[in-house]
Amino acid sequence: MKSSPVFNYPLFALGFRAFFLLAGFAALALLIIWQGMTQGTISHSAYFTGTYWHAHEMLLGYTVAVITGFLLTAVSNWTGKITLQGDALVGLSLLWLYGRILPFYAGLLPDGVIALVDFAFLPVLIYVIANTLIRTKIRTKNYKNLVFVGLLALLMFGNGLIHAQMLALCQNGAAVGIQIVIATIVLMILVVAGRVFPFFTEKGLKGVLIPRNSMLDGLAIGSAALLFALKLADISGTFLALTALMTAALNGWRLASWFVFRIWFVPMLWVLYLGYGWLILGFIFTAFAAWEWVLPSLALHAFTVGGIGILTLGMMARVALGHTGRAMKASNTIAVAFVLMNIAALFRVVLPLTIASWSNVLVYVATLAWLAAFALFIFVYAPILTKVRVDGKEG
Numbered sequence: 001m002k003s004s005p006v007f008n009y010p011l012f013a014l015g016f017r018a019f020f021l022l023a024g025f026a027a028l029a030l031l032i033i034w035q036g037m038t039q040g041t042i043s044h045s046a047y048f049t050g051t052y053w054h055a056h057e058m059l060l061g062y063t064v065a066v067i068t069g070f071l072l073t074a075v076s077n078w079t080g081k082i083t084l085q086g087d088a089l090v091g092l093s094l095l096w097l098y099g100r101i102l103p104f105y106a107g108l109l110p111d112g113v114i115a116l117v118d119f120a121f122l123p124v125l126i127y128v129i130a131n132t133l134i135r136t137k138i139r140t141k142n143y144k145n146l147v148f149v150g151l152l153a154l155l156m157f158g159n160g161l162i163h164a165q166m167l168a169l170c171q172n173g174a175a176v177g178i179q180i181v182i183a184t185i186v187l188m189i190l191v192v193a194g195r196v197f198p199f200f201t202e203k204g205l206k207g208v209l210i211p212r213n214s215m216l217d218g219l220a221i222g223s224a225a226l227l228f229a230l231k232l233a234d235i236s237g238t239f240l241a242l243t244a245l246m247t248a249a250l251n252g253w254r255l256a257s258w259f260v261f262r263i264w265f266v267p268m269l270w271v272l273y274l275g276y277g278w279l280i281l282g283f284i285f286t287a288f289a290a291w292e293w294v295l296p297s298l299a300l301h302a303f304t305v306g307g308i309g310i311l312t313l314g315m316m317a318r319v320a321l322g323h324t325g326r327a328m329k330a331s332n333t334i335a336v337a338f339v340l341m342n343i344a345a346l347f348r349v350v351l352p353l354t355i356a357s358w359s360n361v362l363v364y365v366a367t368l369a370w371l372a373a374f375a376l377f378i379f380v381y382a383p384i385l386t387k388v389r390v391d392g393k394e395g
Contacts, residue, residue, distance in 0.1 A: 015072025023065035046106035079136040115163040122156040183228035244287035267330035271314035278306025306345035325391030337376040344369035
């Protein structure tokens with residue numbers, strides 16, 4: 001006799017619910033803790049050194065939570081089979097949560113245990129995703145979605161390098177690992193964008209048909225992969241700069257091919273287009289940094305605060321509405337959150353170019369804007385994510 005799940009609640013009905021809620025709270029808590037660390041009011045994690053805690057947690061904590069929620073839900077749609085729900089979803093959520101908490105117990109727990117708990121999350125996720133896709137690929141004859149298994153494996157590899165340095169198994173693994181993780185997340189976004197931007201635009205704007213250009217998609221993604229490979233190979237100077245500008249041009253062309261002016265009247269659309277625009281600015285700033293015109297940190301935060309931050313917030317907002325049976329329309333509150341995220345990126349990435357002497361103030365304002373945006377997200381979406389679908393369907 002099959003036993004009923006212990007955690008039979010709407011929050012654990014599908015992956016996006018639990019992990020989007022975790023991501024929203026993480027976006028608040030992790031940045032508040034980081035501010036406390038930088039101001040000396042909170043002790044640094046004894047496991048991670050330097051700024052590695054901040055980078056690791058925002059990328060492999062917050063961002064991976066968003067990716068997990070998206071993929072668990074998307075794979076269910078692609079295959080017609082539920083990936084995880086109920087007790088199994090609770091277990092995966094707790095594994096992610098323990099990965100955030102245990103680094104602060106360094107000295108009480110062996111470093112190897114701390115590393116293992118955090119590292120284990122992505123292999124488990126890969127197994128769940130790959131198992132579901134492989135079991136159904138013969139029936140669906142759809143192999144292209146296996147690319148996400150490869151991208152998750154790259155994230156796992158990057159995370160492994162970070163932990164290898166923390167465990168004193170190598171000297172430069174953390175910096176390389178963070179580069180791999182950022183590159184993989186950006187490439188994943190570019191792959192997903194090609195699938196959802198035209199579709200979302202057509203659904204959001206009546207009478208609009210967006211042309212698809214697979215060759216341009218391949219060039220845009222391929223050029224980004226080449227650029228990140230050059231950076232990992234420690235190639236700099238003019239060659240890197242020209243590759244970055246080519247990447248920016250191809251991705252700008254790609255975004256322009258989807259653009260319709262009417263998106264500016266639909267917050268659920270313009271937030272995605274602006275997020276992609278910040279990635280393009282990241283490519284441009286990578287070129288400028290190669291010529292030593294700007295600090296590399298500005299390119300880094302164009303990718304992270306701008307591109308990743310804005311796009312993950314926009315995707316969570318849209319996916320949560322669609323998969324709970326609600327109208328695909330952003331409330332005024334969420335539209336304000338989208339604006340605040342762009343303000344955060346503006347103050348963190350662009351304004352330091354003109355008033356560098358105010359850098360501390362600008363970072364502080366950017367932090368407040370980020371926190372306000374995610375506080376609004378939690379306020380609006382916590383009830384949505386924790387209640388049953390309004391149309392009575394499962395999920």
